[in-house]
Amino acid sequence: MFSRNTPFRSRIRQKRQVEPVRSGRGVFTRRALLVMAVQAGVLGVLGRRLYNLQVVDGGHLRQLAERNRTSKRLLAPARGTIHDRFGVALADNKVSWRALLMPEETTDIPAVIERFSQIVPLDEHDRSRIERDLRHVHKYVPVTLHEFLSWDDMARIELNAPSLPGVLVDVGSTRLYPFKDLTAHIVGYVAPPNEEDVAKDTTLSLPGMRVGRAGIEQTQEAVLRGEPGSVEMEVNAVGRVIGEIDRVEGQQGEDVRLTLDxxxxxxxxxxxxxxxxxxxxxxxxxxxxxxxxxxxxxxPSLFDSGVSHAQWNEWANDPRTPLVxxxxxxxxxxxxxxxxxxxxxxxxxxxxxxxxxxxxxxxxxxxxxxxxxxxxxxxxxxxxxxxxxxxxxxxxxxxxxxxxxxxxxxxxxxxxxxxxxxxxxxxxxxxxxxxxxxxxxxxxxxxxxxxxxxxxxxxxxxxxxxxxxxxxxxxxxxxxxxxxxxxxxxxxxxxxxxxxxxxxxxxxxxxxxxxxxxxxxxxxxxxxxxxxxxxxxxxxxxxxxxxxxxxxxxxxxxxxxxxxxxxxxxxxxxxxxxxxxxxxxxxxxxxxxxxxxxxxxxxxxxxxxxxxxxxxxxxxxxxxxxxxxxPVSAPAxxxxxxxxxxxxxASAPASQPTGQGQLDPGAPQ
Amino acid sequence: MRRNGLNTFGFLKSDRRLLRAEPDFRPMARLLQVNWLYVLLVCLLAGVGYIALYSAGGGSAKPFAGPQMVRFGFGLVMMIAVSLVSPRILRMASVPIYLLSVTLLTLVLRMGHVGKGAERWINLAGMQFQPSEFAKIGLVLMLATWFHRIGNERMGNPLRLIPPALLTLLPVLLVLKEPNLGTATIIGVIGATMFFAAGMRLWQILLLVAPLPFMGKLIYSHLHDYQKARIDTFLHPEHDPLGAGYNIIQSKIALGSGGMWGEGYLHGSQGQLNFLPEKQTDFIFTMIGEEWGFVGGIAVITLLGTLVMGGMLIAIRSRNQFGRLLGLGIAMDFFLYCAVNLSMVMGAIPVGGVPLPLISYGGSAMLTMMFGFGLLMSAWVHRNERDPGTEDDDDD
Missing domain, CATH: 3.40.710.10 (DD-peptidase/beta-lactamase superfamily)
Known part of the structure; x- marks a missing residue:
C-alpha cells in the first residue's frame, strides 16, 4: 500500500482512519430544515392565496363564472297587428325563414357558400356582407346568409342539408301589408332599426326587430312593439346551448283597431x-x-327588407310625391x-x-x-x-x-x-x-x-x-x-x-x-x-x-x-x-x-x-x-x-261587413 | 489504475467504503423496511387524482381516470421494486441513467414531436415520452452520487464543484432549448438545492448568487416570443381575455366559483362546461378547487405538503450522504412540481406546462415521479448504512 501511494497520500489515509472526517450530516440537516421551512412557507403562501381566491374574492368570481356559464338571449316580441274598424287586418305578421351559417360547424366555408348560392342565388351585395360578417364575428355566432326565404327555397335547403354543413334555417317574422298601397299612408311601414334607434333601446338589436317609420306604425310604436322576453341558457365554452335555465315570456305588442273602413x-x-x-x-x-x-x-312591405336605391330615388323624384x-x-x-x-x-x-x-x-x-x-x-x-x-x-x-x-x-x-x-x-x-x-x-x-x-x-x-x-x-x-x-x-x-x-x-x-x-x-x-x-x-x-x-x-x-x-x-x-x-x-x-x-x-x-x-x-x-x-278578437x-x-x-277583401238595412245598391251607378 | 482526486470517473470502479459498512438484509426483511405510511400517502394522492380525473372525464372513468390508474399501479410496483435496490447499485446506475437522459434530451431536439410550440415529446416504442421529466431524476441521481463520492470534506474545493455544475447545466440548457422554461427552471433549482444541502461553503454560495440578477436579464432577452408573452400575460392577464390570458382568468374564475365548500362533485360548472382549458392536465387542481371548494383545495395542498415534508424527513434520517441527497433531490423535485403548478393555476406565476404530480393526467410524469418515489424509499430502506470513515457530526 505504501509502495503504491505517495507518502503524502498515505499519511492522509492514516489520519482519516484515526480521526474520522465529518460526514456533513449536521450541515445537511440544518440546511434541509431551512429548505423545509422555505417549502412550508411557499405552500402556506399558496394556501393563503387559495383562500383569497376562493373565499375572499369568491363572490365576484362566482358572478363571472355565472356569466361564463349562462347566456341570456332575448326573444323578439311579436309586433301588434293593425286592423280596420271591422277587424280586417291592415298590418299583420307573417312567418318567414332565413338561412344562417354557423362558421364553427363547417370546415370549408367558401365551398358551403358556393353550394348554397346554387340553391338560393346570392348577389354581390350579399356575398360581400357575408364575408364581412364572417371576418367580424366569433366562430360560434351565426351569420345570416339570406333573409326572407320562400317556402320553396327553405325546402330545398333542408333537402340539401347534408351537403351544406353549418347551414341552418331560422324562423323569423316579417310584416305583411295585405292591402299594399291601399292603406300605405295611414298604416305606414316598418323598417330595420338604425344605429340611433339601437342606441336608445338596445332590445332593438335583436334579430327580427322592426321600428315603425311612418303612419300608425310610427305613432303607435310604443303600443305595437311589445316587450321582449328572455331565455337564459346554459352554454359551454364554445357557446353551444346545453340547456335552458330560465325563460321570461315577453309582452306581445298590442293590437290596434282603426276607425278606417x-x-x-x-x-x-x-x-x-x-x-x-x-x-x-x-x-x-x-x-x-x-x-x-x-x-x-x-x-309599404318593401321597407321591411330594405328599399333598393333605385326604388327610393324613383319615389323621391316623382313630382306626384307618392311617399307623402x-x-x-x-x-x-x-x-x-x-x-x-x-x-x-x-x-x-x-x-x-x-x-x-x-x-x-x-x-x-x-x-x-x-x-x-x-x-x-x-x-x-x-x-x-x-x-x-x-x-x-x-x-x-x-x-x-x-x-x-x-x-x-x-x-x-x-x-x-x-x-x-x-x-x-x-x-x-x-x-x-x-x-x-x-x-x-x-x-x-x-x-x-x-x-x-x-x-x-x-x-x-x-x-x-x-x-x-x-x-x-x-x-x-x-x-x-x-x-x-x-x-x-x-x-x-x-x-x-x-x-x-x-x-x-x-x-x-x-x-x-x-x-x-x-x-x-x-x-x-x-x-x-x-x-x-x-x-x-x-x-x-x-x-x-x-x-x-x-x-x-x-x-x-x-x-x-x-x-x-x-x-x-x-x-x-x-x-x-x-x-x-x-x-x-x-x-x-x-x-x-x-x-x-x-x-x-x-x-x-x-x-x-x-x-x-x-x-x-x-x-x-x-x-x-x-x-x-x-274587442278585436271576434270580427262579428x-x-x-x-x-x-x-x-x-268585388275586389275588396272577403270579410265584408253587411247590414240588413242597406240601401238599394243598384241606385248610385 | 485507481487514482483518486481529479480522476472524474474514478469512483465508478469500486466503492469499497460502502461495501464494508452495508448491513445485510434479505429481500423480505427489506420489504418490511419500506415506509408503508409514506406509500399509503402516495396512494392517497393517486386516489385524489383518480377522483378528479373521473370528474374531468365528465363523470366517467373512460378517457382519463382509468388509464391513469393502470399507470399508477404499474408505477407503484416500480416504486416498491426500486426501493429495494441497494444504493450501491443505484450509484453504479446513475451515470448510465444520466447519460441516457441527456441523450434523450438531445434526441428530442432533433426529432421530437412538436406540441404547443415546443419540442418536448419523444416517441419511444409507440409511447409518448417526455425526456425532461426523466432528466430530473437522472440529474438527482448523478449529483447525489457525485457529492456522495467527494464527501462533505472536499466541498470546500471549488474545482470539485465544477464538474457537477456542468452536469447540472447540460440538461438545463438542453431543456431550455426545447424550449421549456418551467422545467428548465425546476431542474436548475433542484440542482442548486442539492449543491446547497451537500454542504457548499457560504462564500461559494454568495459568489454564485451575486451575478444572478444580470443573468436574469440575459435570459429574458433570449426567451422565445411565446415565453415572453406568457410573462406579459401573467403580469396583465386582462389585456387579452380570450387569448393568452384566457387560461389564467378562467382558472381563477373557476376557483372563485368553488367558494368555501365547492359546487359539489361533478357539478363544477366551469370544468364540466369546458370553460377550463387543459382541465385534465395542468389545470386539474382548478377542477378540484371548483368542485370541492377551499376545503378540498387546502386538503390537497396539505397532502402534497405532507409528502414533501415526509420526503425531506426521510432524507434527514439517512445516515449516508447519497441517501440524504437522493431523498432531498426527489422531495425537492416533487415540491417544485406542486409549487409551480399550484402557483400557475392560481395565477401567481406565468403558465408553463408543469403538471400536478400524480393527479394530472399524463404517463411520463406519473412514471418518473413514481420512479423518484422509489429512489426516495430506497434511501429510507437503506438509511442506516453509514459512509465509511465518517462519523455523524450530529447526534441522533
Missing part, C-alpha cells in the same frame, strides 16, 4: 283612379276617419271652400248680416287694384246665401274687408283650419290662416288686398284635406269633433272613440244654418256651382262647396285678353280642384273633402268625385253606422260575402 277606402281609391289627389271621408258626428286616401301610393300623405301633409290654398268660414267669421263678428246685399259687377276695386270675380259679368246684388251658392268672389271680397283677418282666423281655427290637428299620424301639417301679425312676423307688410284675397281662400291661406274634412264636419254637426284614426288598442277603446258626443262649436246655430243653407244651394238649387255633385239617392241631399285654387297668379293681360282658359295651361300650373261636402243634409252623417291636384275646376273635377265617394259611403252606412264592439261582422255589395267592391 277598408272597403270604403278601396272604393274611394277606385274613384280617384290615377289622379294625383286626396280624399277624406269623416263621420261628421264624431270625427272618425272612415277613409283617407292619397294617390299615388306605394307598397297628401291628406295630412299636403298644403293647398282652400280657394272658395274657405268662403263658408269667412261667412261664419263675418256673421259672428257682426260686421255683416246674412241679409246684407252687396253688388257684384264682376270686379272689385281696392286701393287702385282691381280684383276679379270668377264670373266676368258679375252676379248683381246678392246676399250671403246667394254669395255662397254662386261662390261670388266680389261678395266675399267685401265681407272679408268688412270683417278683417282676426275674426276669420279665430273662426277658421275653431273649425279646424290653420291649427294642428291631433290625429294619430306623423308629419301632420297645420296649415295657415294669415293675419297681419303673422305676415309681419315674417317681415312683410300686410296689404288690404291680402285680406281680400284671403276672403276667397287664396293668397297665404293653406289647409290640408284632413283639415277641410274636419271643418265641414264641424259645420255639418255643429260639434267640435276631433278627427281621429285610432278606435281601440287591444280591448280598450281609445279616449276619443269612447267620447259620446263632442262639445258644440262656439257659434250660434242660426249662423251655421245660413252657411249650411248656402252649401245646400251650391249643390241642389238652380245656378248653384256644383250641380254635378247632386246625389242620385232618393231622399238624400248633399250640401257642399266647390273650390278652385290657383297655384299661379293669372296676369291681368291674359285675363283681359278673354282667352284665358286654365285648361290650356301645363298640368303643374293648373289650379287645384277642391270640393267639400256633407250628407245627408237634414241629418248629417258624413263629411267628405276631395282635393285633386291641378284638377282645374272644383265644380267639374272634384264635385263629381265627391258625389261618388259620398254615395259609396252612404251605401255602406247601415253597416258602419252600427258602432262595432271594441264577417259573413262570407252575401252578394249584397255594390258591384265595384
Amino acid at each position: 277598408s272597403v270604403l277606402q278601396k272604393q274611394v281609391l277606385n274613384r280617384l283612379e290615377d289622379r294625383v289627389a286626396s280624399a277624406v271621408v269623416m263621420d261628421c258626428r264624431n270625427g272618425e276617419v272612415m277613409a283617407m286616401v292619397s294617390t299615388p301610393s306605394f307598397d 300623405d297628401k291628406a295630412v301633409s299636403g298644403l293647398y290654398p282652400p280657394g272658395s271652400t274657405f268662403k263658408p268660414a269667412v261667412a261664419l267669421a263675418a256673421l259672428k263678428s257682426g260686421s255683416v248680416t246674412a241679409h246684407d246685399r252687396f253688388n257684384c259687377p264682376g270686379y272689385y276695386d281696392l286701393g287702385g287694384v282691381r280684383f276679379h270675380c270668377w264670373n266676368r259679368w258679375g252676379h248683381g246684388l246678392i246676399n250671403m246665401h246667394e254669395g255662397l251658392k254662386y261662390s261670388c268672389d266680389v261678395y266675399f271680397y267685401e265681407v272679408a274687408r268688412r270683417c278683417g283677418m282676426d275674426p276669420i282666423q279665430a273662426v277658421g281655427n275653431a273649425m279646424g283650419l290653420g291649427v294642428k290637428l291631433d290625429i294619430e299620424l306623423p308629419h301632420v301639417r297645420s296649415g295657415v290662416i294669415p293675419t297681419p301679425e303673422w305676415r309681419q312676423r315674417h317681415g312683410f307688410h300686410w296689404n288690404g288686398g291680402d285680406t281680400v284675397n284671403a276672403g276667397i281662400g287664396q293668397g297665404f291661406v293653406q289647409v290640408t284635406p284632413l283639415a277641410l274634412a274636419t271643418y265641414v264636419s264641424r259645420i255639418a254637426s255643429g260639434r267640435n269633433v276631433q278627427p281621429h284614426l285610432l278606435r281601440a288598442t287591444n280591448d280598450q277603446l281609445s279616449p276619443l272613440a269612447s267620447l259620446d258626443e263632442a262639445a258644440k262649436v262656439d257659434l250660434p246655430p242660426d249662423y251655421l244654418d245660413v252657411v249650411r243653407g248656402g252649401m245646400f244651394a251650391v249643390v241642389n238649387e238652380p245656378h248653384g256651382t256644383a250641380p254635378k255633385a247632386r246625389l242620385d239617392l232618393p231622399g238624400i241631399q248633399m250640401a257642399g262647396k266647390t273650390g278652385s285654387a290657383q297655384v299661379r297668379r293669372v296676369s291681368r293681360a291674359l285675363r283681359e285678353s278673354g282667352h284665358f282658359n286654365s285648361m290650356n295651361l301645363p298640368w303643374e300650373y293648373r289650379p287645384h280642384a277642391l270640393f267639400i261636402c256633407f250628407a245627408p243634409y237634414d241629418n248629417p252623417k258624413y263629411a267628405v273633402s276631395v282635393v285633386v291636384e291641378h284638377g282645374n275646376a272644383g265644380a267639374d273635377e272634384a264635385a263629381p268625385l265627391a258625389k261618388l265617394i259620398m254615395t259609396d259611403a252612404l251605401l255602406r252606412d247601415p253597416a258602419s253606422d252600427v258602432r262595432p264592439p271594441a 261582422t264577417e259573413p262570407a260575402a252575401e252578394g249584397a255589395q255594390p258591384a265595384d267592391t
Whole structure:
C-alpha cells in the first residue's frame, strides 16, 4: 500500500482512519430544515392565496363564472297587428325563414357558400356582407346568409342539408301589408332599426326587430312593439346551448283597431283612379276617419327588407310625391271652400248680416287694384246665401274687408283650419290662416288686398284635406269633433272613440244654418256651382262647396285678353280642384273633402268625385253606422260575402261587413 | 489504475467504503423496511387524482381516470421494486441513467414531436415520452452520487464543484432549448438545492448568487416570443381575455366559483362546461378547487405538503450522504412540481406546462415521479448504512 501511494497520500489515509472526517450530516440537516421551512412557507403562501381566491374574492368570481356559464338571449316580441274598424287586418305578421351559417360547424366555408348560392342565388351585395360578417364575428355566432326565404327555397335547403354543413334555417317574422298601397299612408311601414334607434333601446338589436317609420306604425310604436322576453341558457365554452335555465315570456305588442273602413277606402281609391289627389271621408258626428286616401301610393312591405336605391330615388323624384300623405301633409290654398268660414267669421263678428246685399259687377276695386270675380259679368246684388251658392268672389271680397283677418282666423281655427290637428299620424301639417301679425312676423307688410284675397281662400291661406274634412264636419254637426284614426288598442277603446258626443262649436246655430243653407244651394238649387255633385239617392241631399285654387297668379293681360282658359295651361300650373261636402243634409252623417291636384275646376273635377265617394259611403252606412264592439278578437261582422255589395267592391277583401238595412245598391251607378 | 482526486470517473470502479459498512438484509426483511405510511400517502394522492380525473372525464372513468390508474399501479410496483435496490447499485446506475437522459434530451431536439410550440415529446416504442421529466431524476441521481463520492470534506474545493455544475447545466440548457422554461427552471433549482444541502461553503454560495440578477436579464432577452408573452400575460392577464390570458382568468374564475365548500362533485360548472382549458392536465387542481371548494383545495395542498415534508424527513434520517441527497433531490423535485403548478393555476406565476404530480393526467410524469418515489424509499430502506470513515457530526 505504501509502495503504491505517495507518502503524502498515505499519511492522509492514516489520519482519516484515526480521526474520522465529518460526514456533513449536521450541515445537511440544518440546511434541509431551512429548505423545509422555505417549502412550508411557499405552500402556506399558496394556501393563503387559495383562500383569497376562493373565499375572499369568491363572490365576484362566482358572478363571472355565472356569466361564463349562462347566456341570456332575448326573444323578439311579436309586433301588434293593425286592423280596420271591422277587424280586417291592415298590418299583420307573417312567418318567414332565413338561412344562417354557423362558421364553427363547417370546415370549408367558401365551398358551403358556393353550394348554397346554387340553391338560393346570392348577389354581390350579399356575398360581400357575408364575408364581412364572417371576418367580424366569433366562430360560434351565426351569420345570416339570406333573409326572407320562400317556402320553396327553405325546402330545398333542408333537402340539401347534408351537403351544406353549418347551414341552418331560422324562423323569423316579417310584416305583411295585405292591402299594399291601399292603406300605405295611414298604416305606414316598418323598417330595420338604425344605429340611433339601437342606441336608445338596445332590445332593438335583436334579430327580427322592426321600428315603425311612418303612419300608425310610427305613432303607435310604443303600443305595437311589445316587450321582449328572455331565455337564459346554459352554454359551454364554445357557446353551444346545453340547456335552458330560465325563460321570461315577453309582452306581445298590442293590437290596434282603426276607425278606417277598408272597403270604403278601396272604393274611394277606385274613384280617384290615377289622379294625383286626396280624399277624406269623416263621420261628421264624431270625427272618425272612415277613409283617407292619397294617390299615388306605394307598397309599404318593401321597407321591411330594405328599399333598393333605385326604388327610393324613383319615389323621391316623382313630382306626384307618392311617399307623402297628401291628406295630412299636403298644403293647398282652400280657394272658395274657405268662403263658408269667412261667412261664419263675418256673421259672428257682426260686421255683416246674412241679409246684407252687396253688388257684384264682376270686379272689385281696392286701393287702385282691381280684383276679379270668377264670373266676368258679375252676379248683381246678392246676399250671403246667394254669395255662397254662386261662390261670388266680389261678395266675399267685401265681407272679408268688412270683417278683417282676426275674426276669420279665430273662426277658421275653431273649425279646424290653420291649427294642428291631433290625429294619430306623423308629419301632420297645420296649415295657415294669415293675419297681419303673422305676415309681419315674417317681415312683410300686410296689404288690404291680402285680406281680400284671403276672403276667397287664396293668397297665404293653406289647409290640408284632413283639415277641410274636419271643418265641414264641424259645420255639418255643429260639434267640435276631433278627427281621429285610432278606435281601440287591444280591448280598450281609445279616449276619443269612447267620447259620446263632442262639445258644440262656439257659434250660434242660426249662423251655421245660413252657411249650411248656402252649401245646400251650391249643390241642389238652380245656378248653384256644383250641380254635378247632386246625389242620385232618393231622399238624400248633399250640401257642399266647390273650390278652385290657383297655384299661379293669372296676369291681368291674359285675363283681359278673354282667352284665358286654365285648361290650356301645363298640368303643374293648373289650379287645384277642391270640393267639400256633407250628407245627408237634414241629418248629417258624413263629411267628405276631395282635393285633386291641378284638377282645374272644383265644380267639374272634384264635385263629381265627391258625389261618388259620398254615395259609396252612404251605401255602406247601415253597416258602419252600427258602432262595432271594441274587442278585436271576434270580427262579428264577417259573413262570407252575401252578394249584397255594390258591384265595384268585388275586389275588396272577403270579410265584408253587411247590414240588413242597406240601401238599394243598384241606385248610385 | 485507481487514482483518486481529479480522476472524474474514478469512483465508478469500486466503492469499497460502502461495501464494508452495508448491513445485510434479505429481500423480505427489506420489504418490511419500506415506509408503508409514506406509500399509503402516495396512494392517497393517486386516489385524489383518480377522483378528479373521473370528474374531468365528465363523470366517467373512460378517457382519463382509468388509464391513469393502470399507470399508477404499474408505477407503484416500480416504486416498491426500486426501493429495494441497494444504493450501491443505484450509484453504479446513475451515470448510465444520466447519460441516457441527456441523450434523450438531445434526441428530442432533433426529432421530437412538436406540441404547443415546443419540442418536448419523444416517441419511444409507440409511447409518448417526455425526456425532461426523466432528466430530473437522472440529474438527482448523478449529483447525489457525485457529492456522495467527494464527501462533505472536499466541498470546500471549488474545482470539485465544477464538474457537477456542468452536469447540472447540460440538461438545463438542453431543456431550455426545447424550449421549456418551467422545467428548465425546476431542474436548475433542484440542482442548486442539492449543491446547497451537500454542504457548499457560504462564500461559494454568495459568489454564485451575486451575478444572478444580470443573468436574469440575459435570459429574458433570449426567451422565445411565446415565453415572453406568457410573462406579459401573467403580469396583465386582462389585456387579452380570450387569448393568452384566457387560461389564467378562467382558472381563477373557476376557483372563485368553488367558494368555501365547492359546487359539489361533478357539478363544477366551469370544468364540466369546458370553460377550463387543459382541465385534465395542468389545470386539474382548478377542477378540484371548483368542485370541492377551499376545503378540498387546502386538503390537497396539505397532502402534497405532507409528502414533501415526509420526503425531506426521510432524507434527514439517512445516515449516508447519497441517501440524504437522493431523498432531498426527489422531495425537492416533487415540491417544485406542486409549487409551480399550484402557483400557475392560481395565477401567481406565468403558465408553463408543469403538471400536478400524480393527479394530472399524463404517463411520463406519473412514471418518473413514481420512479423518484422509489429512489426516495430506497434511501429510507437503506438509511442506516453509514459512509465509511465518517462519523455523524450530529447526534441522533
